[in-house]
Amino acid sequence: MFNIPFHGYRGSIQLLKIPRFMPVLLLVGDIFGLFVCLGVAFWLRLGQIFEGFDTVVCGFILLVLAGLYLADTYHPDTQIAGLRAPARIVVSTLIAGGITSALIYLSGTWGQYPFLGRGILLVSLGIFTIWAVFSRLLAVKWLRSHAEQSLWLMLGAGKSGIKFAQMFLEQNPLGRLVVLAEADPELTELAKTASNLSYITGSNDLSAWSQQSWSGVVVASPKDFSDIQVQQLMQLRLQGIPIYRLPDICETLWYKLPSSLLEDSWLAFSAGFNLVPGGISLKLKRLVDLILTGLLLIFLFPLMLLAMVAIKLDSRGSVFYSQVRTGLYGKPFRVYKFRSMYQDAEKRGAQWASQRDPRITRVGYWLRVLRIDELPQILNVLRGDMSLIGPRPERPEFDVKLKETIPYYELRYLVKPGITGWAQVLYPYGASVEDAYEKLAYDLYYIKNYSLWLDIAIAFKTVRVVLLGKGR
Numbered sequence: 001m002f003n004i005p006f007h008g009y010r011g012s013i014q015l016l017k018i019p020r021f022m023p024v025l026l027l028v029g030d031i032f033g034l035f036v037c038l039g040v041a042f043w044l045r046l047g048q049i050f051e052g053f054d055t056v057v058c059g060f061i062l063l064v065l066a067g068l069y070l071a072d073t074y075h076p077d078t079q080i081a082g083l084r085a086p087a088r089i090v091v092s093t094l095i096a097g098g099i100t101s102a103l104i105y106l107s108g109t110w111g112q113y114p115f116l117g118r119g120i121l122l123v124s125l126g127i128f129t130i131w132a133v134f135s136r137l138l139a140v141k142w143l144r145s146h147a148e149q150s151l152w153l154m155l156g157a158g159k160s161g162i163k164f165a166q167m168f169l170e171q172n173p174l175g176r177l178v179v180l181a182e183a184d185p186e187l188t189e190l191a192k193t194a195s196n197l198s199y200i201t202g203s204n205d206l207s208a209w210s211q212q213s214w215s216g217v218v219v220a221s222p223k224d225f226s227d228i229q230v231q232q233l234m235q236l237r238l239q240g241i242p243i244y245r246l247p248d249i250c251e252t253l254w255y256k257l258p259s260s261l262l263e264d265s266w267l268a269f270s271a272g273f274n275l276v277p278g279g280i281s282l283k284l285k286r287l288v289d290l291i292l293t294g295l296l297l298i299f300l301f302p303l304m305l306l307a308m309v310a311i312k313l314d315s316r317g318s319v320f321y322s323q324v325r326t327g328l329y330g331k332p333f334r335v336y337k338f339r340s341m342y343q344d345a346e347k348r349g350a351q352w353a354s355q356r357d358p359r360i361t362r363v364g365y366w367l368r369v370l371r372i373d374e375l376p377q378i379l380n381v382l383r384g385d386m387s388l389i390g391p392r393p394e395r396p397e398f399d400v401k402l403k404e405t406i407p408y409y410e411l412r413y414l415v416k417p418g419i420t421g422w423a424q425v426l427y428p429y430g431a432s433v434e435d436a437y438e439k440l441a442y443d444l445y446y447i448k449n450y451s452l453w454l455d456i457a458i459a460f461k462t463v464r465v466v467l468l469g470k471g472r
Contacts, residue, residue, distance in 0.1 A: 022143070023074035026135060030068060033131040034061050034124070041124035060100060060121055067092040068132065070464045076136040077143055085140070086133040093129045097122055147174035153214050155206075156221030157181035160261050162190065164220065164246050169194050171254060180209075181220070206232035216242045218249050255426065256441035257448065259408040267408075272448035275415045281450065288452075289388050293381045300375060307338055307372050314363040317343035320376060325393035328416045332396055333385040336376040340364025371466050377419050389455045390418025391443040394436075402436050409436075412443045415450075422446035422454070425461035 038057065071092040072078055076085040083091070100121055152168070154161060157179060165187070168177050178198045181187065191199035206229055217236055219225075222245070225233070237243050244252065246261045247270075274281045308319045321339040324332050341359040360368065367373040380386040386393070391412045394402065403409050423442035427435075446454065 022076075022139060026074050026076070026139060027065070029135050030065060030128075030132060031061070033135070034064060034128055037124040037128040037131060038120070040127060041120045045120050045123060063099060064093065064096045064125065064128070067096045069460070070467050072464060072468065073132070073136065076139045085136040089132045089136065090129060093125055093132070097125050100125075144174065147172065150175040150215040151213060152177045152216055152218060153209060153212070154179045154218040154220055155181070156219065156224060157184050157187050158221055160246055161220030162186055163258070163260055164218065164249070165190060165197065167250070167254075167258070169197060175215075206236065210236060210239065214241045216244055216249070218244050218246065220246055250441075251445060251448075255422075255445055256438075257444040258441045259406055259411075259437070259444060262408055262444075270448065272450075273414075275447065275450050281452075284452065285387060285455070286384075288455075289381050292388060293378050297378050297382075300378075303372065304338075304375050307367060307375070310363045311339055311361075311367075315342055315361045324396060325417065326396050326399050326413060327385055327393060328413060330399075330410065330413050333380070333393075335380055335386070335393060338367055338373040338376060340367045340373045371420075371462075374419050381419070385416070387416040387418045389420055389458050390416050391421050391446070392424060392439075393417035398436075402433065405433055406437050406440055408444070409440060411447065412440060415447055420458060420462045422458055425458055425465050 068074065068089065071088040073085050073089050073092065078085070104121075150172070152175060154165065154177060157165070158181075161179070161181065162184070165177060165179060168175065169190075174196075176196045176198075178200065179187065179191075180200050183201050187199055191197050210232070214236070217233070219233075233243060245266065247257055247266055250261060251257055275285070311319050317339060319339060321337050321341075322334050323337070325335045327333040340361060341364055342361055364373065377386060381388055399409075421443065422445060423439040426442055427439055446458075
């Protein structure tokens with residue numbers, strides 16, 4: 001067995017890959033913990049054991065769980081506004097406690113139910129806060145240990161392989177990567193600067209590496225394999241070690257498909273891409289769009305009126321703003337938004353918008369942060385120009401440059417653009433060619449893996465993004 005030296009890495013764990021079961025496991029633990037903490041509080045305050053729950057308790061549990069989700073505590077490795085998961089749990093439970101107390105007071109139901117008397121709900125919430133914080137600390141400890149033990153093998157390199165190695169080292173800093181490839185100056189230089197990357201040349205016998213406990217094998221250049229090497233790869237696969245091509249590993253680890261790693265042959269034989277013209281998925285998506293936009297228009301109309309008044313009082317000009325964007329199959333259409341910039345903001349031509357753009361008005365800043373400026377696009381959805389969820393439509397002036405710079409850029413227009421999307425909920429604000437490349441990677445993942453469940457997940461994540469002030 002080969003001994004591969006790696007030096008320790010002391011970095012942030014915010015970029016660790018979270019196993020898909022981790023959020024579900026934490027959710028199940030929270031539900032169980034809430035029931036246990038309610039029972040303990042009931043016994044401490046009343047000296048008896050409860051036998052069942054009513055609608056009040058169920059509503060309280062749902063409120064607490066919703067707060068934990070919106071505070072993004074089911075990703076215990078993340079840091080938001082300088083707050084790690086334990087701090088966000090405390091903030092979330094304090095808000096849930098305040099809302100619970102206000103509802104009990106305003107409804108006049110104090111003492112009418114066993115759980116509403118003697119502060120049982122608030123006592124249980126305090127105990128549960130300790131439970132939730134402790135469970136996240138254990139989860140983070142397990143994630144760090146799991147990441148430190150991960151060991152990946154990459155076969156071949158080339159331009160795409162080096163690109164993947166750089167992404168791996170950036171987004172999985174505690175993982176370890178071994179590269180078997182021909183001599184390459186760029187890869188040699190990368191290995192000198194990365195302590196968790198080992199670069200080995202002249203080793204073509206894969207059977208010598210079969211005893212390592214690989215987390216997976218990444219195939220960067222499959223065209224160079226001999227028949228013997230293919231058989232050795234098959235043996236690794238039969239040992240339970242997953243084998244990935246470059247796009248597949250990015251799809252699995254990071255929920256995106258970088259266009260620089262794609263090839264026509266991979267796109268031709270890859271599964272997915274269910275939003276084809278005339279397909280049942282496309283028709284179902286359109287039906288859901290019509291139903292939900294009708295309901296949104298009814299419930300959000302008062303908020304839209306308030307936004308219109310605020311815009312009018314803040315600066316001169318029209319309340320609405322329209323712009324030509326690129327839609328399905330590259331056809332232009334006019335998108336409608338609430339005006340968030342000063343009048344004549346683009347008299348010098350089309351420009352990328354920035355997060356602290358001086359052209360944005362005071363009211364416009366908050367409209368953008370809360371995404372209220374996007375609400376008039378509900379009319380675009382009803383007209384059929386857009387969908388509620390999909391890639392954000394870009395301006396034709398920028399499309400010309402992006403098509404020339406980014407491979408497979410036009411694939412994003414195989415589906416209708418959306419008000420929100422996978423890139424908007426997973427990638428931070430950005431307005432540059434580099435940001436467009438990263439957003440396209442998430443858009444391509446959405447187009448390939450579309451499902452109703454993915455749309456539901458994006459809808460929930462959008463609510464969380466808006467409430468945490470991470471809009472745009």
